[in-house]
Amino acid sequence: MFAVVNIAGFQEKVEEGMKLRVPLQDAESGAKVVFDKVYLIAKSEEDVTVGKPFVSGASVEVKVLSHGRGEKIRVFKMRRRKRYRRVKGHKQDFTQVEVVKIKA
16 A cells, blocks of 8 residues: 655655655654645555545554654856856755554
């Protein structure tokens, strides 16, 4: 059984017991968070429910494991022949969650 759910503006395909990184959530470690914007639920190959745009009454419950920062990326800008170079770094904040239950 899996579901496609909207988490902070991103569509994620989730299954029970799955651990994933999502954009930073305003919740403490160990807290349970419920996402109710579910686009699709598939219980089997034949039993698929697609929402218009969301499946009514469906939700995904997750447990917050930890918060952290991702790997550093470097953004480099340059204008040729003009002696212009800029380097910026960025680290994205994330929340590690585990899917506890998919309610159809």
